[in-house]
Amino acid sequence: MDSPSAMDYPAAKLLHKSLPPFSPLVPVALLPYIAFLLLTATFGLAFYFSTLPKDKLPAREAAVALTASALGGFGVVALFCTVGVYV
Amino acid sequence: MAARWLVLLCLLSQSLVFAAHSFENTAIVRTVELGGSLVHVTTTYAVKSLEAGSQKYVIALGEKEGKSTSYLEAKLKGQNDALVVEGHALDPKDGAYHYTVGLPKPLAVNATVNLVLDTVQTHVTYPWPEQASQKEEQSLKYESDLFVLSPYKTATQRIKIRAPSPRIISHTTPEIPDNFATDSIATKSGATVTYGPFTNIPASANADFIGQHQKHVVVHYLYEYPVVEVTTLERTAEISHWGANLNIENSLNLHNAGPKLKGQFSRLDHQSQMFYNRLAPHVLPALTLHLPPGVHSTYFYDLNGNVSTSRFRPAPSVPKASQSNQYSLLELRPRYPLMGGWNYSFTFGWDSPLADSAAYDKNTGKYIVGVPVQTHVAGSIVDEAKIKIIFPEGATDIEIFPPFAPLSQELSTHITYLDTTGRPAVTFKYENLTDKHVGTIYVTYKVPLLAHLQKPKAVAIALLSLFTFAFASRRVDYRLTKS
Numbered sequence: 001m002d003s004p005s006a007m008d009y010p011a012a013k014l015l016h017k018s019l020p021p022f023s024p025l026v027p028v029a030l031l032p033y034i035a036f037l038l039l040t041a042t043f044g045l046a047f048y049f050s051t052l053p054k055d056k057l058p059a060r061e062a063a064v065a066l067t068a069s070a071l072g073g074f075g076v077v078a079l080f081c082t083v084g085v086y087v
Numbered sequence: 088m089a090a091r092w093l094v095l096l097c098l099l100s101q102s103l104v105f106a107a108h109s110f111e112n113t114a115i116v117r118t119v120e121l122g123g124s125l126v127h128v129t130t131t132y133a134v135k136s137l138e139a140g141s142q143k144y145v146i147a148l149g150e151k152e153g154k155s156t157s158y159l160e161a162k163l164k165g166q167n168d169a170l171v172v173e174g175h176a177l178d179p180k181d182g183a184y185h186y187t188v189g190l191p192k193p194l195a196v197n198a199t200v201n202l203v204l205d206t207v208q209t210h211v212t213y214p215w216p217e218q219a220s221q222k223e224e225q226s227l228k229y230e231s232d233l234f235v236l237s238p239y240k241t242a243t244q245r246i247k248i249r250a251p252s253p254r255i256i257s258h259t260t261p262e263i264p265d266n267f268a269t270d271s272i273a274t275k276s277g278a279t280v281t282y283g284p285f286t287n288i289p290a291s292a293n294a295d296f297i298g299q300h301q302k303h304v305v306v307h308y309l310y311e312y313p314v315v316e317v318t319t320l321e322r323t324a325e326i327s328h329w330g331a332n333l334n335i336e337n338s339l340n341l342h343n344a345g346p347k348l349k350g351q352f353s354r355l356d357h358q359s360q361m362f363y364n365r366l367a368p369h370v371l372p373a374l375t376l377h378l379p380p381g382v383h384s385t386y387f388y389d390l391n392g393n394v395s396t397s398r399f400r401p402a403p404s405v406p407k408a409s410q411s412n413q414y415s416l417l418e419l420r421p422r423y424p425l426m427g428g429w430n431y432s433f434t435f436g437w438d439s440p441l442a443d444s445a446a447y448d449k450n451t452g453k454y455i456v457g458v459p460v461q462t463h464v465a466g467s468i469v470d471e472a473k474i475k476i477i478f479p480e481g482a483t484d485i486e487i488f489p490p491f492a493p494l495s496q497e498l499s500t501h502i503t504y505l506d507t508t509g510r511p512a513v514t515f516k517y518e519n520l521t522d523k524h525v526g527t528i529y530v531t532y533k534v535p536l537l538a539h540l541q542k543p544k545a546v547a548i549a550l551l552s553l554f555t556f557a558f559a560s561r562r563v564d565y566r567l568t569k570s
Contacts, residue, residue: 013529020447
């Protein structure tokens with residue numbers, strides 16, 4: 001951080017004006033629906049995890065846990081953004 | 088290239104042997120616009136060059152004047168581009184602050200040019216009488232040195248002090264020695280007090296002139312609006328990429344710098360004044376703020392909790408960096424009206440779509456965001472300001488472009504919801520911000536795609552640990568008896 005490499009203030013201002021505006025990876029209007037879907041899926045998978053048999057080599061349990069965690073991760077972030085805590 | 092030059096104030100403290108070329112001032116006219124806490128001064132120098140190729144003109148401000156000047160800009164008359172100004176430390180020998188202005192083109196002998204210097208002075212007015220009851224008027228005194236100093240000779244000089252209304256209670260008429268004075272020394276007409284014209288003033292930016300000839304003037308005038316001072320302002324701008332949102336939160340300590348309240352606060356008097364819509368001029372019942380268009384979800388709270396006496400009138404979003412004059416209106420009414428000398432601390436903030444303030448360069452992967460320095464309360468002065476810009480987690484290659492040099496800037500780490508490594512944050516410190524200090528701070532940074540996934544990953548790992556615990560716990564026998 002510190003003084004700019006090649007730009008000064010007027011150049012930064014021009015750059016800010018000329019570049020295309022920021023657009024998120026996922027459109028913000030969809031976030032509530034994505035949150036709902038992902039969190040329902042996480043809940044369902046967690047329930048399914050609890051019904052799985054206890055194998056010696058827990059391949060199924062691991063797979064279900066991993067997918068549920070991944071979906072839950074994105075679902076919680078989408079949930080935070082939906083309620084107004086923009087993380 | 089019609090570039091807009093920045094006003095550079097780099098303080099060089101070596102003793103000054105001016106590489107300044109010779110000039111002569113044919114006329115200097117200074118107009119002082121009195122306000123509440125801010126005083127706007129415009130000085131026009133009609134300059135004649137005495138040497139060929141002269142390009143550096145030196146402006147001098149007296150000691151008290153230089154200390155109270157918090158904004159300085161020099162331009163050629165009729166042009167919009169600010170000239171490069173270099174400030175020098177106070178010269179103890181001369182007792183004046185010197186500023187070297189670089190003229191755009193070197194001047195030939197006897198060429199003339201008109202230079203306009205805009206300055207804003209802060210903390211130069213004070214309420215007089217110092218106490219006023221709830222029903223009395225508010226009057227302020229403005230004190231200043233009379234003559235405009237200059238290291239060059241001045242043929243004629245005139246100072247006009249303009250009050251906001253024609254109700255000027257008094258103004259001093261100093262005694263001017265005969266060699267400077269013409270027939271009129273001080274004349275008041277309407278809302279303007281004109282001192283001068285004064286003729287044949289020698290080079291005045293030195294201790295001799297200041298000691299022998301400099302005069303002191305005081306203008307006592309009635310002021311019809313509350314004098315607002317923001318003692319501290321803390322602004323926090325948080326950038327969120329997942330929510331595509333820019334949240335700006337301000338914590339202010341508001342101070343009414345008018346005459347202190349004499350006697351007790353009478354609710355009865357206050358209510359009757361409000362009913363007839365005739366509040367005393369030094370009472371501040373509400374604040375009206377102009378926020379950028381497109382903001383939503385404003386909030387206003389203080390130490391006690393949410394303050395519901397506010398009204399937000401939104402304006403639709405405009406494209407990023409557009410020059411439109413649109414603004415949203417936020418009317419804040421503190422829990423109590425601010426009488427003279429009273430303080431009120433509160434926090435207000437809003438969310439705005441990130442697309443209104445940020446841009447993205449696909450080729451370099453750089454994001455650039457513009458954050459306004461302050462939301463100016465009309466006519467106020469901000470004594471101390473701290474602006475903190477919080478970047479998304481994992482931001483790298485941070486570059487900052489403040490519109491005017493801060494007192495200090497530092498990098499820190501800010502930790503908030505769902506953060507693991509914390510977010511980089513830059514804090515700027517400013518002092519004495521006026522209505523001219525309403526620029527935008529531009530910051531650029533890069534966030535790799537993997538850094539965007541840091542938050543979902545953190546939550547996923549937390550959930551995975553829960554699943555691991557469940558996995559282990561399923562295989563433990565919790566039965567109390569073995570049967």
